[in-house]
Amino acid sequence: MPSFRATIQITGLRPGHAPEEVMDVAVAAVGxxxxxxxxxxxxxxxxPRITVRFMVEASEYDAENQLARNAAVSMAHGINTVATTGALRTARRSAGKWLPL
Structure with a gap:
């Protein structure tokens, strides 16, 4: 199964939310x-910057990349319920390197 990672900057917490909720929401959204x-x-x-590394089901290369992009966007939407965010980046592991999607 191909490996991907989604990375996002955390620029602040929304009122009433604890810092640990950010990672919990990110992992739940991708998971x-x-x-x-x-x-x-x-x-x-x-x-602060969080990174969630995950695998997608093996299929066609472009389809795998799209699933990873969708997962990253879901993660960002989830995080935005508890925090404010900055740049979102998604990368694919290939030959020992992280290649941006």
């Missing part, structure tokens, strides 16, 4: 349709 391999929080240039 609703795909196997989540890992997740992490990084601070890049002072801005």
């Amino acid at each position: 609703a349709a795909h196997v989540v391999e890992a997740n992490q929080l990084d601070i890049v240039a002072g801005t």
Whole structure:
């Protein structure tokens, strides 16, 4: 199964939400349709950034990429219920490298 990752900047929390809810929502959104391999929080240039790594069912290359893009958008929509966000990026693992979609 091909491996992908979705990365998004977190620019703030919405009122009434705890920081840990952001990752919980992100993992739940992706995990609703795909196997989540890992997740992490990084601070890049002072801005929190979360990454969710996941697999999609093997099929045709472009279809796999579209499923990954859809998962990333679902993750962003879910996160936006509890936090404000910045840039969303999706990448595919290929030959040991992460290639942007």
